[in-house]
Amino acid sequence: MPRCVAGSPPGGSAVSERFLRRPGARFAGLALLVTVAGAGCRTAGHAPAVAPAAPVPVATAGIPSPLHLAKLDSVLWFQTSEEARQLQRQAFLAARRALDQALADPAWSALGQGTSAAPLPVAVIADVDETLLDNSAFEGWMLRRDSDFSAEAWTAWVEAAEARPLAGAVEFARYLAERGVTLFYVTNRDAEHEAATRDNLARVGFPMRQDVDVLLLRHERPEWQSDKESRRAHVAASYRVALLLGDDLNDFLSGARGASVDERRRLAEAAADRFGTSWFLLPNPTYGSWEGALTAGEQKPGGPDEALARRLARLRAFEAP
Ligand SMILES: [Mg+2]
Numbered sequence: 001m002p003r004c005v006a007g008s009p010p011g012g013s014a015v016s017e018r019f020l021r022r023p024g025a026r027f028a029g030l031a032l033l034v035t036v037a038g039a040g041c042r043t044a045g046h047a048p049a050v051a052p053a054a055p056v057p058v059a060t061a062g063i064p065s066p067l068h069l070a071k072l073d074s075v076l077w078f079q080t081s082e083e084a085r086q087l088q089r090q091a092f093l094a095a096r097r098a099l100d101q102a103l104a105d106p107a108w109s110a111l112g113q114g115t116s117a118a119p120l121p122v123a124v125i126a127d128v129d130e131t132l133l134d135n136s137a138f139e140g141w142m143l144r145r146d147s148d149f150s151a152e153a154w155t156a157w158v159e160a161a162e163a164r165p166l167a168g169a170v171e172f173a174r175y176l177a178e179r180g181v182t183l184f185y186v187t188n189r190d191a192e193h194e195a196a197t198r199d200n201l202a203r204v205g206f207p208m209r210q211d212v213d214v215l216l217l218r219h220e221r222p223e224w225q226s227d228k229e230s231r232r233a234h235v236a237a238s239y240r241v242a243l244l245l246g247d248d249l250n251d252f253l254s255g256a257r258g259a260s261v262d263e264r265r266r267l268a269e270a271a272a273d274r275f276g277t278s279w280f281l282l283p284n285p286t287y288g289s290w291e292g293a294l295t296a297g298e299q300k301p302g303g304p305d306e307a308l309a310r311r312l313a314r315l316r317a318f319e320a321p
Contacts, residue, residue, distance in 0.1 A: 102242035123239035
């Protein structure tokens with residue numbers, strides 16, 4: 001499928017390549033690329049489907065370093081693409097249908113609890129970040145600042161409580177509430193962010209039971225670490241867990257964090273019949289334990305260039321004969 005690439009619109013490529021070869025022209029060159037790309041994209045022999053948009057003014061001082069820039073497309077995809085939005089809605093719609101089945105079948109459990117859980121009230125466990133709440137504006141902030149993730153910046157973002165809901169997420173949570181199903185929010189946000197997280201969820205319309213602690217954060221209890229298994233077990237002790245929702249393997253399986261790409265494949269394949277039936281994954285190409293898997297077991301890279309080189313080395317790529 002033809003793909004629109006910045007720097008390759010008709011008439012744009014030769015100019016921008018010449019420009020980029022000039023010493024010290026990186027920032028200005030990138031600004032030119034963005035402006036030209038904004039003027040429209042076409043494939044050979046086809047007129048653009050819509051009128052070209054006006055060029056977007058670009059602050060050249062804000063061009064991030066290459067390692068950070070590598071995240072730009074995934075964040076833009078998450079924020080702007082209708083594909084991302086409809087995938088979110090699709091996941092919640094499928095989860096609704098699965099919930100209807102689970103309510104009609106007392107033996108149904110997303111955690112394989114068996115018939116002993118049949119008399120228990122029904123619950124759903126959902127992760128928060130990039131499952132219910134959209135933190136891509138935080139990623140955007142890091143990109144604009146050309147900055148790595150930091151606990152300080154994350155705290156500022158979380159305490160602002162400005163994350164928006166994912167498409168279909170609030171409606172799904174309300175669907176559960178209307179059916180008497182308890183939604184547990186199981187998040188690796190730290191316990192110190194409980195009030196702000198509660199505030200953010202409520203602000204955008206997520207229902208939350210007040211008589212039970214349904215917001216289970218990391219470190220809220222000593223045994224509640226990044227691996228969410230102990231929190232799933234905590235919920236399963238009192239509820240029949242009908243569904244799990246998350247954007248990371250760690251939201252479903254123990255041992256996903258720190259595992260290699262191959263180990264993650266084995267973990268997921270062993271539970272493959274659950275995905276799409278009682279486990280529902282939301283798309284998140286911007287970050288996650290999948291990233292750690294790329295360098296699992298390796299020493300920390302010496303710097304950003306080495307980190308980027310290692311990523312490039314992981315690519316599976318066609319080699320022309
Ligand atoms: Mg998440």
